[in-house]
Amino acid sequence: MAGRSPSLPGGQRLRRYLRLLRIFWSATVQAELEYRLNFLSNALLSLFWLVWAALGVGVYFRFGETVNGWSYPELLVVMGWFFAVNGLRQAVIQPNLGRMTEYVRMGTLDFVLTKPVNSQFMVSFRHLGIYNLLDPLLGIGLMVAALIWRGEMVSVIDLVGWVVLGAGALSVVYALAVAIQSLALWAIGGEALDDLLQGVVEAGRFPVQMYRGFVRALLTFALPVAVMTTFPVEALLGRTTLKLVVVVTLVAAAALVGASLVWRLSLRHYRGASA
């Protein structure tokens, strides 16, 4: 069912999906703008959490210039990037992931599947959480401020490395979310899984060098925490290698393809709301 969209030339198809995305999200934004006070107070709350995190890590540097090779400004760059990624997760992934159990339970999924649009696209991009939309901007603001404080120029190559690794990071988070969403089709409670994803992402608040031994290995290789925050920031600080960029790009591509396969496989297993 997943591949039953009308065959259009590639460019036209992309434009069609972008248009759909615009329709979906502007509908959500319009509905949410009914609650302007909520939006404002949540935006202030986001700013508060950012300042909270930035000041909080300052305590570590009372006892030394660096912690496991990271200075205060460098750690703030990580914090900013974490805030941006986590904000995107809350804005784009969480509202859709949170609805998946309901889709299956209420039979809404059957309805989604009959639409002439790719089903993975529908279940992962239909909704948008506007309260965290400012988080990526705030996070990037903190990154810029921290980089200026650090006082070393960021070269164009570093910037390119960050963009590539950053795209890889977002792809991996998205792929993970789709994989978790697929699990809902095998009848597992979706809410608990969202908590799980949140817990994993939360560990990305600090660079993996802060952890040690088994935990560091786990966060680097098994869970995508290093890919999510540490690697992109290392690129920005001029500490990455071409090899790592290639590896992460391949991993991200594999994750996207894998997630799509898992989704299709789960759909084949799915028998409709009545079954």
Added chain:
Amino acid sequence: MTARSFLALIKTETAVAVEYRTRILIWVLSSVFPLLMLAVWLSVEQTSGDRLPWSRGELIGYYFAAAVVSQLTSSFLTWAWDEDMRSGALSFRLLRPMHPFFQYLAREVGFRLVMAGFLVPSLVAATFAWDDLTYSLTPARGLLVIVTVLCGFLLNVLISMTFATAAFWSTQMANLYSLWWGAGAFLSGWIAPTELLPAPVRVASYLLPFRSSMGLPLDILVGRSTAAQSTAGLLVTAFWFLVFTWAFTRLWRAGLRHYQAVSG
């Protein structure tokens, strides 16, 4: 059922879901965060050596117990209250021949007892399983830990109920409470043991109510609190308990009048 009332229902449900976001965030932070903090503090300890006054063992003991104590003393009553107010269950609670404060307290006590029954034995088991995790407790200090945890819990319930009364007037109450919680995380011994904070922040932490439910019992547990300091801590807790009792009863009475005016 008209379409209009159905839409109104959808709006309410959405608002409820939104209010719960922070609750989940706090829940995740409270279960994962102490261990992340521990990891980072152990790195700090390794890099800075003598400049850090706390030893590796003390940090491990502190943050493992923090994971337990934070679960025992935190209170979700602000959200429970909010839910009841939206659903109308609050009106039923008001009809019962018992002050709603005690009804909510009972609910929280029940929940925390279940938590304690699971978490405390886990912590004890962990001390046997891992040599680095030990507590050198005397019976007197052990008793003091239990007393401070209980007092911290009661104070937290009272504070969250005081914030809950704000829901009589504002829909932003849950966000207000998370600001309070966030400020408290700095001063309670959550980000760092209070002794390691910069001097002005440390003084604020000793005087404000946040440390009572977190840093105070933990400092006593790992043996970083003298008898005089512990007594002072308990006095601060008692002082804030009186302040919030006063505030709660005042707000409660005023809010109830307001509530009746709205619903009736």
